[in-house]
Amino acid sequence: MNGIHQGASAISMTPRKASKEVMPLTGHLRELRNRLAISILALAAATVAGWLIHDRLLQLLTGPACTLTHVHGVGRPTKECPNGLLVNTGLLSPLSLSFKVAVTAGFVMAVPVWSYQLWAFVAPGLYKKEKKYGLGFVAAAVPLFCLGGYLAYVTFPKGVETLAGFNPDTFSLSLPGDEFLDFFLRAVLVFGLSFELPLMLLLLNFLGILSAATLRRQWRTAVFAVFVFAAVATPTGDPITMIALAVPISLLLLAALAVATLHDRAKARRWAADLDSRLSDDEVSSLDLTPSSRAGATALQPRKPVDAAL
Template identity: 60%
Template sequence: MSSSSPAGAMPLREHLAELRSRLIKAVLGLLVGTCAGWVLRAPILAALTRPACFLHHVHGVAGATPTCPSGVLVLQGVLAPLAFTFKVALAAGVDLSSPVWTYQLWAFVAPGLHRREKRWGLAFVAAAVPLFLAGAALAYAVFPKGLDVLASFNPQSFGLMIEGDQFLDFFVRMVLVFGLSFELPVLIVALNAAGALSAARLRSWWRPVIFSVFVFSAIAVPTGDPLTMTVLAVPLCLLFLLSLGVCTLHDRRKASRPAGDDGL
């Protein structure tokens, strides 16, 4: 940060230079992560395709292989295998390099924050990352069952073909829906910390919130089956109740502080 400014503000040119530097480092981290994903593509692909390859009650149009007995997964076109493998490596690279690009984002924003805001920001990031990972892990755990439910509607007289790009998009959407949904308590606590949402108001809204969670789960899950919807909705309801407890403790502590005390 430039020391020439009395307020400690960074000139626009230095802001742009700082942004360019952070972006370059984030892109380099993504490239390294993608290269690692390419090297590890075999176990990643095996873990990714296992739910579709072991659907026993359907028969695919492709020939069965030892690693994919169902034969439902196909790739069409000369460049399709390369493009699909690169997409998998890129998705793995985004995950593997997440500590790098999230740190670069934080390092760019943090100098403009006050000390208290930095503490809040670090607390929210520390909570958001494991919550997203927990949602993604739950999505991967329920993904085989959801895929099995969808495949069960395939008529016995028809073969089933799942294109690789469609399969990958379906899986990524599942992970994003679960992962981002698990950020609900972070959003609620952030609004409470900013003074925009009180615990008392949250308590008065608990019935509509629970109902909205189930409606959202029914719409958002890619499979659309009741089991997957419930698997997403129940943890979200528990997370809402947990965030309500945190907001209640925060409001009580805030009310007990002397006037003018703006501590964390």
């Protein structure tokens, strides 16, 4: 029996062989190469599609500047841009502007492909809970980014008009097309990513890194930091655009705080229920010994365990 026991111990102490699902480093590198190739091909195909419709996209992107009625530039008024604000300053400017629009459109249209390739590469190394949180994060991040980008598109004309109002009467005003496009895309990117900040805090809470109590203690500091960030990050820098960015983020931050509070309370209840379910019959469950606030109420005393001999 002793030999059998030692043999069983030796078998139990032997390290388990790697599962067939475990991939070596070279396999991971090969998979990464393949998924990068698929993403690049999808981006190239989407860029070609964006080039075919870049004229319509350019009219859509320049709409916030060309629709301003109180601002007039030195450029030639056209049907698409009657205020003459946008101009091209070189022979290569139209080509570079069109190519930039096509690449931007291709990147956006290829988002489902390269985001799936990224998720398919990372997901096998995640736990079930991390996969659930990751999918929920992506499902909430996409509409939040689109909402922030749309808000930038709506408020951007007011920012351009505010900045153009500082132009003195002795100077003419013109805005190069590539400069405007960079300006506009930066605003969309800043607004879109800013709307992800409350979601990032909520993700940290769900992962157990940041508690709702910490968020409640620091919410005033967080709101102040949001306004400072909006003042620095907005491309136009005018107060209207800053407020248009800071107020929605602050509201989303408070909503994230409410969700984090509910999550922590539910987590505490599950933990307490799990702790009580693990107690054996001869163990004493935990009691709330906090005195009641009602008059005449007495605090409960801990119950002594029954003697096993009885």
